[in-house]
Amino acid sequence: MRTIAFLIPVLMCANFSRAVGQTVSHEVRQITDGPEHHFFGYIGHAQTIPWNASGRYIVALQTDFQDRMPDPGEAADIVLIDTHRKNAITVVEQSRAWNFQQGTMFYWNPQAAETQFFFNDRDPQTHKVLTVLYDIAERKRIREYRFDDAPIGNSGVAQNGGSFLAINYGRLARLRPVTGYPGAFDWTEGEVAPEDDGVFRVDVATGEKQLLVSFRQLYDVLQPTSLSIDTQPLFINHTLWNRDDDRIYFYARGQFGNRERRINTPFVINPDGSGLTPQPVFIGGHPEWEHGHRMIGSHDNRQVIYDTDKQEIVDTIANREIVPDPGADVALSPDGHWLANGYEIGVDNFYVIYRFADGAYTRSRGFNHTGWTKGDLRIDGAPCWNRTSDKIVFTAIADDAEKTRQMFVMDITSH
Numbered sequence: 001m002r003t004i005a006f007l008i009p010v011l012m013c014a015n016f017s018r019a020v021g022q023t024v025s026h027e028v029r030q031i032t033d034g035p036e037h038h039f040f041g042y043i044g045h046a047q048t049i050p051w052n053a054s055g056r057y058i059v060a061l062q063t064d065f066q067d068r069m070p071d072p073g074e075a076a077d078i079v080l081i082d083t084h085r086k087n088a089i090t091v092v093e094q095s096r097a098w099n100f101q102q103g104t105m106f107y108w109n110p111q112a113a114e115t116q117f118f119f120n121d122r123d124p125q126t127h128k129v130l131t132v133l134y135d136i137a138e139r140k141r142i143r144e145y146r147f148d149d150a151p152i153g154n155s156g157v158a159q160n161g162g163s164f165l166a167i168n169y170g171r172l173a174r175l176r177p178v179t180g181y182p183g184a185f186d187w188t189e190g191e192v193a194p195e196d197d198g199v200f201r202v203d204v205a206t207g208e209k210q211l212l213v214s215f216r217q218l219y220d221v222l223q224p225t226s227l228s229i230d231t232q233p234l235f236i237n238h239t240l241w242n243r244d245d246d247r248i249y250f251y252a253r254g255q256f257g258n259r260e261r262r263i264n265t266p267f268v269i270n271p272d273g274s275g276l277t278p279q280p281v282f283i284g285g286h287p288e289w290e291h292g293h294r295m296i297g298s299h300d301n302r303q304v305i306y307d308t309d310k311q312e313i314v315d316t317i318a319n320r321e322i323v324p325d326p327g328a329d330v331a332l333s334p335d336g337h338w339l340a341n342g343y344e345i346g347v348d349n350f351y352v353i354y355r356f357a358d359g360a361y362t363r364s365r366g367f368n369h370t371g372w373t374k375g376d377l378r379i380d381g382a383p384c385w386n387r388t389s390d391k392i393v394f395t396a397i398a399d400d401a402e403k404t405r406q407m408f409v410m411d412i413t414s415h
Helices: 014-019 171-177 214-225
Strands: 004-009 023-030 037-039 058-061 076-081 086-094 115-120 131-135 140-145 153-157 163-167 196-204 209-215 233-243 246-255 261-269 284-289 294-298 301-309 312-317 329-332 340-343 348-355 361-363 391-397 405-414
Touching: 023 037, 023 348, 023 361, 058 086, 086 115, 086 131, 115 153, 153 233, 163 171, 163 233, 171 233, 196 214, 209 214, 209 261, 214 233, 214 261, 233 284, 246 405, 284 329, 294 312, 294 329, 348 391, 348 405
Parallel strands: 037 405
Antiparallel strands: 004 023, 023 405, 037 058, 058 076, 076 086, 115 131, 131 140, 153 163, 163 196, 196 209, 233 246, 246 261, 284 294, 294 301, 301 312, 329 340, 340 348, 348 361, 391 405
């Protein structure tokens, strides 16, 4: 595998004077090979980290196709990439609830991140979605979270552990296929705003679920300003815990393929279901929590910090020369010192790694995703940090004869 190194000097702004003479560099390594395809499948926001606690293992999906969505119940292999053994791959499980944009919602259990991770699955007979807690030391599922009345799957683990949010992926399969699981059971079909579906919270220890907010509640908030809401079934995307686990951010959406009739409203809610608040300022891209109740996203073609309590933009990050596409995929490093932005130009994805302390940054070359730039099978930028905040992993098309979908690691060095 070829390693490519980059050393890029800092571009100076007036308030970055401390960065004189400092640089940030990176090297990129391909860590998986064909003929199978390998991908993590989600963005590294809300500390969605592919590496386990020690950094030895990276969890990923492995498939033998990339040119279609999975058939109902079609399995993908769950693999561990052993970074201590030249990235050797071991198949440990399978998932029947996955897609190419979000994978199977992997998340290492914050309370046992060395050996345990969550993923979504479905019952092969009923097609009801469930969440699995798997232990790599025991090589088995140590718990399944099944709810016959509301078969939901993990949509976001609390960053400090103990709970996960869950949504109806069968509903998404109908209304937003790129984030759904084809053929998954949906108990709400035909309902615009059901009272028994929405954002759930599941207690990891007890297995009890709580409906935090229903689609009916969201409908009641949105109805006065959304004239066509009666004919637009609502769905939910991107349920994100903040770092203190005292706020949850999500999008209520409808008619997403029609820009004139689209509903796309961000909300914040407390983890007990109280304090449901629509956010009047829309920040685009795939937003990320910063610290406290502030978020990183895009607004007016700027990379910004938005305060969900004040409901206003409170700061700007870098500039368009450094971050050409503020609306791309962003992820804050675990130590909070770095921002990764993965953006698209043509058929290539590029990565900017930006240091908050002084404005130093490095930018990657373009990574090919020809043929997979749009639609349900696309390869987004989707940078994901490691736990020591000096690497990211991402997916791109490899330079092999079959043009397979593979994983790459960028090592980041400060000078």
